[in-house]
Structure formats: C-alpha cells, structure tokens
Amino acid sequence: DVKVTQSSRYLVKRTGEKVFLECVQDMDHENMFWYRQDPGLGLRLIYFSYDVKMKEKGDIPEGYSVSREKKERFSLILESASTNQTSMYLCASSPTGAREVFFGDGTRLSIL
Amino acid sequence: AQKVTQAQTEISVVEKEDVTLDCVYETRDTTYYLFWYKQPPSGELVFLIRRNSFDEQNEISGRYSWNFQKSTSSFNFTITASQVVDSAVYFCALSERRGSTLGRLYFGRGTQLTVWP
Numbered sequence: 770d771v772k773v774t775q776s777s778r779y780l781v782k783r784t785g786e787k788v789f790l791e792c793v794q795d796m797d798h799e800n801m802f803w804y805r806q807d808p809g810l811g812l813r814l815i816y817f818s819y820d821v822k823m824k825e826k827g828d829i830p831e832g833y834s835v836s837r838e839k840k841e842r843f844s845l846i847l848e849s850a851s852t853n854q855t856s857m858y859l860c861a862s863s864p865t866g867a868r869e870v871f872f873g874d875g876t877r878l879s880i881l
Numbered sequence: 882a883q884k885v886t887q888a889q890t891e892i893s894v895v896e897k898e899d900v901t902l903d904c905v906y907e908t909r910d911t912t913y914y915l916f917w918y919k920q921p922p923s924g925e926l927v928f929l930i931r932r933n934s935f936d937e938q939n940e941i942s943g944r945y946s947w948n949f950q951k952s953t954s955s956f957n958f959t960i961t962a963s964q965v966v967d968s969a970v971y972f973c974a975l976s977e978r979r980g981s982t983l984g985r986l987y988f989g990r991g992t993q994l995t996v997w998p
Contacts, residue, residue: 802985809890811972811990819979827985857924865982868914868933872926 772796775860775873783881788847790876792860799865801843805829806857806875815858818843850880883908885975887989894963895997902958902992904973910934914976914983915949915956920991921969929971932956963996970994 776791792801800819804812814827816835824835832854836844843862847854860873884907894900906915917929930940932949940947944964948957960967970991977984 800982804986804988809990811885811887812974812986812988814985817985859926861986863983865980868931868983870916870928870976870983870986872928874925877924 773860773862773871773873775858775876777876778874779877779879781879781881782847782850784850784852786847786850786880788850788878788880790845790847790858790860790878792843792845792862792873793841794843794862794871795841796862796864796871797840798862798871799840800863801837802861802863802870803827803833803835803843803845804859804861806859812859815845847880852880854878855880883910883913883975883977883987885973885987885989887971887973887992889992890990891993891995893995893997896964897962898996899959899961900963900994900996902960902971902973902994904956904958904989906954906956906973906975908954908975908977910978912978914978916972916974916976916986917947917956917958918972918974919969920972926972929958960994963994965996965998968994968996 802817803815818837834846858876863870886905913934919927944961973989974986
C-alpha cells in the first residue's frame, strides 16, 4: 500500500516560531503537494514539486516555503508562524504517468 | 483557469433518504480528470471515484452513483438510502493534465452532509 506519512497529527506552536511540517512518501513518487484546508474554503494549494529540488508556488504561497532535498520527503516551512496560519495541512503525492493521488492523514496546526 | 463549484454548503437529510451533491466545473483542457473525496470527522481524505473526461458513462458503486455530463460541466454524486455513517464533508476536485500525468488538483469548497437517524 502507498503510504504518505505526515509527521504530526496535531501540532501547537506559538506566534513567531519557525514551524516545519514534514511529509514522507514511500513509493518513489515524483510529484508532491501541500494543501491547506479551512472550513468553507475547501483545499487550497500552497506549494508543489514535480521533482527533487524543484518547487512551484500554488495559489496561497505567502508566508510559506518548502524544501525537497530528497525525493521521498517534502517539507513545508512556516518562516514566522502567525495565528492566521492555524489550519489543517494535507500533503499528497502522485507518480508520473499514473492517475492516482495519495493523501496523508493531515496535520491540524494551531498557532497561539 | 480551472474552477470547481459546489454550491451546496450544507445538506441535512434523514436516514434512508436519497441525496445528491452537486459539482460544476470549468476548464479549458480537453483532457482532464474529476474526483470525489469524502472527509469524515477524523479528517483524512477518502478517495471515492476518478473519472476522465472521455468517459461519460455513469457509474454505480453500491449506494453511490455518479452522473458525469460534459454538456453541462457537471459531475454530480448521489447517495441512495443514506446512512448516518455517510455524514462527512464531500469534496469534488478537478485535475489538470501535465503531459502524461496528473497535475495539481483544484478543489471545490466542499459540502457538509449530515444524515440524521
């Protein structure tokens, strides 16, 4: 089974902290994505990556950065966390040439 | 640009009622994929169906059925004889093509379905 693992299910951080959300997939997928989910807004794309060391901005990249040093790991970084970044974050991956997208279980992040 | 609209924010039904969740999409691509996902209160996204733009056949899976109509750019989802366990947020999504692979997904805002006993 394909597994997309997000490092934490729940996370509480303070305003101004640098926050790392980690996502690891075990199926050698080229494509990885970070989405943010807020009630009534659906899932919105923050950043994505189609290969190692590559990254592209999604619809709401402000306040975030990403790192993809290894194929299996895609990290989302909140450079200086703010309360408006309290949200559910979902990581996803997909292989090139396939028609499947696999999601992690999500991280509920609270910024106090 | 791609866009997915789920006009129904919340729907409440009583158990055993049939319920249809609407999804309307916009895209300039001729080849694309449409998805439905279920998100129960626990938060994980559960994949329900994928449909490509060349296949307009309706699909039935148990109590679930999907009606894809390119002429109206709609991909509606019907639950027959709803059950309490169907209570969840349901998302419709559209994928752009990127060569031979799926690109990013564009999600609708979701429909909260509540099924009362």
